[in-house]
Amino acid sequence: MIASLLEGETLVQIAYLIASGLFVLALMWMSSPKTARRGVWAGEVGMVLAVVGTLLHHDVVSYDLILIAMLIGTAIGVPMAYLMPMTAIPQRTAISHAFGALAVGLIGVAEYYKLAPTEAPGSFVMWALMFEMLLGFLTCTASVIAFAKLQEIMPTRPIMFSGQRLINLAVFAAAIVIGGMLIFTPTSNALFPAFIALALIFGMLLVIPIGGADMPTVIALLNSYAGLAASAMGFALNNKLLIIVGALDGTSGFILAMIMCKAMNRSFSNVLFGGFGQMAASSAGKVEERPVRSMSAEEAAPMLDMASSVVIIPGYGMAVAQAQHRVAELYEHLEEQGIDVKFAIHPVAGRMPGHMNVLLAEADVPYDKLVELEDINPEMPQTDVALIVGANDTVNPSARDDPNSAIAGMPIIEADKARTVMVVKRGMSAGFAGIENPIYYNENTQMLFGDAKKMSEQLVKELHELND
Amino acid sequence: MHNTSAMTDLLFVFMLAAFLGFQLIKRVSPLLHSPLMSLTNAIAAVVIVGAIVIAGEDGATPLARTLGFIAVTAATINAVSGFLITDRMLKMFKKRGS
Numbered sequence: 001m002i003a004s005l006l007e008g009e010t011l012v013q014i015a016y017l018i019a020s021g022l023f024v025l026a027l028m029w030m031s032s033p034k035t036a037r038r039g040v041w042a043g044e045v046g047m048v049l050a051v052v053g054t055l056l057h058h059d060v061v062s063y064d065l066i067l068i069a070m071l072i073g074t075a076i077g078v079p080m081a082y083l084m085p086m087t088a089i090p091q092r093t094a095i096s097h098a099f100g101a102l103a104v105g106l107i108g109v110a111e112y113y114k115l116a117p118t119e120a121p122g123s124f125v126m127w128a129l130m131f132e133m134l135l136g137f138l139t140c141t142a143s144v145i146a147f148a149k150l151q152e153i154m155p156t157r158p159i160m161f162s163g164q165r166l167i168n169l170a171v172f173a174a175a176i177v178i179g180g181m182l183i184f185t186p187t188s189n190a191l192f193p194a195f196i197a198l199a200l201i202f203g204m205l206l207v208i209p210i211g212g213a214d215m216p217t218v219i220a221l222l223n224s225y226a227g228l229a230a231s232a233m234g235f236a237l238n239n240k241l242l243i244i245v246g247a248l249d250g251t252s253g254f255i256l257a258m259i260m261c262k263a264m265n266r267s268f269s270n271v272l273f274g275g276f277g278q279m280a281a282s283s284a285g286k287v288e289e290r291p292v293r294s295m296s297a298e299e300a301a302p303m304l305d306m307a308s309s310v311v312i313i314p315g316y317g318m319a320v321a322q323a324q325h326r327v328a329e330l331y332e333h334l335e336e337q338g339i340d341v342k343f344a345i346h347p348v349a350g351r352m353p354g355h356m357n358v359l360l361a362e363a364d365v366p367y368d369k370l371v372e373l374e375d376i377n378p379e380m381p382q383t384d385v386a387l388i389v390g391a392n393d394t395v396n397p398s399a400r401d402d403p404n405s406a407i408a409g410m411p412i413i414e415a416d417k418a419r420t421v422m423v424v425k426r427g428m429s430a431g432f433a434g435i436e437n438p439i440y441y442n443e444n445t446q447m448l449f450g451d452a453k454k455m456s457e458q459l460v461k462e463l464h465e466l467n468d
Numbered sequence: 469m470h471n472t473s474a475m476t477d478l479l480f481v482f483m484l485a486a487f488l489g490f491q492l493i494k495r496v497s498p499l500l501h502s503p504l505m506s507l508t509n510a511i512a513a514v515v516i517v518g519a520i521v522i523a524g525e526d527g528a529t530p531l532a533r534t535l536g537f538i539a540v541t542a543a544t545i546n547a548v549s550g551f552l553i554t555d556r557m558l559k560m561f562k563k564r565g566s
Contacts, residue, residue, distance in 0.1 A: 102539075110531065
């Protein structure tokens, strides 16, 4: 019994079994910030077990290349984790999906060349391999485009051209047809590079028409695709560990993408075919000439000081200005004066799910002060001041009031219901969705024109002068 | 290697893991959605096990070794940076007074 347990294959399977359990625990512990770090630890131990188990496998005979590759990977990965500013987390995640999907695709290629000569036409393994490569390669280029858009190497606006859907469909259909031919005639090697090229091109076409506002959904979807690609690889290699991890990752990305879609009242197909950009173009033309009331920091500070409750609503503008630390100082100062301060977090504030929470956590705002949309809205009518910092679309009341609006039906933070609304904003330009926001023209709204960072700084300074 | 029962076994595993995933992810606080994403990203780097076999196999062709080498590197980058940055994010989440 003991002898058979220690035999190569069994040992590997036991390592994989324990690793799978640890990965499940890792996700389980992510349910609360109290246990989440334990989750990371479980994931790390699981990964080490999986790697060591595989290295012990009797099929693996040459270690030199593997160890060199791991050293290079570590040398790149460590600085990537520590030097990345928190505002760039979405980009890092996107490029990481690209790396993961590339690995999956390349492993598929190696397996294809190994198995194609001997595999029976139409076999399960060939099906799995083709799925693996299709998903892997398209996710890889799609993630690179997402990275380029987030890093603003490429314009973040949707890129549209005539006949786009038709071309996308044709490329996808061609990839499927060639993939199918390869499944049933595995030895037709000449078609194989065309299959890979089509998958790579399709990935790019998929993300090019998607605009900045949809990035949280796109990142989540890419996470899902990367997971499904890993699962397909598990099917091809008969490896249950890969299937389990891929399924967990795939569902995780899928659920987050659904949450993001719901938070913007949009369907998957709507996101994938870039409906937002088109609608924005049609409504951007009508610019209203209505008066707005503006205030200086000097005038705003006493109003904040007299308030008994303040809700701060951060948006992407705060992230761009790297203003989270200044906003946190403002929060601390108001708290010290005995004012009840909360942060209202819209699910799609930022460029990936949960991004705003990370930025505020970085600035030492306690997480029990971060309140979600559904929980903060009932409190808005009793709030003295709603302070909007660089947020546009997530507080736009036309989503609620105007059925013809491009964002009609999107859940919003109802800042307009607060007694006084203050909007920190550089100018009157529209947000991601490119539509007018009536909140700026309301009777109870004061515009605080300026950069989010500078304006927060000034507010803190003025408050100090009032209280010292 | 793949007879019908082996194939359906794998499909069972996939289905159960997907249901488990739904239940687990639904319970994750929206507060932690970003760390969740970088954690799943790191865990998905377990594809490295496939890459290791490709790169280290007895009789692997030069092409397979090259592809395996790149795949091991890419997966290691993900695992290392994914776990470290998740922990870096989580360290910042603090309760008031702690």
